[in-house]
Amino acid sequence: MKWLHKDLLDVSQLSESEVMAIFETAGRFQELNERPVKKVPTLRGRSVVLFFAEPSTRTKTSFDVAAKRLSADAFSLAKSSSSLVKGETLKDTALTLQAMAPDAIVLRHWCSGAARFLADRLDCSIINAGDGRHAHPTQALLDSFTLHQEWGSLRGKTILILGDVAHSRVARSNVILLNKLGAKVRLCAPRTLLPPAVKSWPVKVYSDLTEAAKKVDAVMCLRLQLERQQDGLLPDLREYSRTYGLGAHHIEKANPDVKILHPGPLNRGVEISSELADCTDSLVLDQVSSGVVVRMALLFLYMTRKGDAQE
Numbered sequence: 001m002k003w004l005h006k007d008l009l010d011v012s013q014l015s016e017s018e019v020m021a022i023f024e025t026a027g028r029f030q031e032l033n034e035r036p037v038k039k040v041p042t043l044r045g046r047s048v049v050l051f052f053a054e055p056s057t058r059t060k061t062s063f064d065v066a067a068k069r070l071s072a073d074a075f076s077l078a079k080s081s082s083s084l085v086k087g088e089t090l091k092d093t094a095l096t097l098q099a100m101a102p103d104a105i106v107l108r109h110w111c112s113g114a115a116r117f118l119a120d121r122l123d124c125s126i127i128n129a130g131d132g133r134h135a136h137p138t139q140a141l142l143d144s145f146t147l148h149q150e151w152g153s154l155r156g157k158t159i160l161i162l163g164d165v166a167h168s169r170v171a172r173s174n175v176i177l178l179n180k181l182g183a184k185v186r187l188c189a190p191r192t193l194l195p196p197a198v199k200s201w202p203v204k205v206y207s208d209l210t211e212a213a214k215k216v217d218a219v220m221c222l223r224l225q226l227e228r229q230q231d232g233l234l235p236d237l238r239e240y241s242r243t244y245g246l247g248a249h250h251i252e253k254a255n256p257d258v259k260i261l262h263p264g265p266l267n268r269g270v271e272i273s274s275e276l277a278d279c280t281d282s283l284v285l286d287q288v289s290s291g292v293v294v295r296m297a298l299l300f301l302y303m304t305r306k307g308d309a310q311e
């Protein structure tokens with residue numbers, strides 16, 4: 001498939017068949033990750049900048065691993081070691097990076113819209129690795145890929161997204177992608193952690209967790225985004241954990257083999273119990289492995305969109 005997009009800003013840009021092409025490509029890279037030597041020359045001579053202006057463990061490491069397994073040169077830049085801390089604007093930092101001619105910049109930034117801002121101004125591909133509370137397309141793609149691997153298809157499945165929806169880019173991108181792939185989406189959160197726009201989203205909203213979890217096929221827990229919350233939204237953290245922290249008793253009426261997901265980093269005992277985070281139906285670590293192959297697929301598709309590379 002010839003890849004037509006220059007940038008990945010959110011999953012709303014992708015058609016269902018493009019998502020399937022990403023999954024097929026990621027599936028082929030899975031075999032590579034099982035070999036003793038996990039490296040192919042596919043992106044040799046190409047370079048990608050990993051520009052993370054917000055903390056990250058999984059996303060940054062998996063992009064780095066993905067680039068290296070495809071033999072691309074990956075260069076990392078963090079906010080603390082960049083000239084952003086000296087007052088340089090995002091645009092000037094990005095133009096400086098572009099002058100070094102990378103094929104792509106993977107950007108994480110605290111501002112919603114930061115990825116689009118750069119995409120409109122730079123010639124290289126911009127891959128959004130999370131912008132404020134707006135979007136996290138690569139996370140949504142790896143979440144759906146993980147479920148797709150489990151079930152073969154998401155069509156007709158019911159998925160509950162639980163927790164701090166208001167401040168979560170993971171929730172926003174997942175609502176769009178899960179609907180696109182034919183799943184039914186439920187949300188459960190206290191009213192203060194739901195965005196006003198939720199009324200127009202294609203979801204069913206619940207305030208009671210046991211009710212929300214009835215007959216679901218998967219529960220996706222969200223971390224409380226304390227770094228994005230205003231004071232006063234959560235008067236009592238212990239009360240929140242008691243009511244909205246996922247425990248085994250909440251999923252007694254869920255479908256058998258209900259899958260448990262969490263994008264990480266997870267706060268055990270706050271949004272999820274350790275018992276569920278570590279249970280046999282937990283896909284938390286599968287999500288991490290999917291992250292590597294989905295990001296390999298994305299780097300491959302976006303960095304070779306002008307042709308001339310072999311998988």
Ligand code: NCD
Pocket residue numbers: 058059130136139169170222223224263264265
């Ligand atoms: C998510 C993020 O950064 O938005 N984490 C991730 O990419 N694995 C979720 C979170 O930080 O809560």
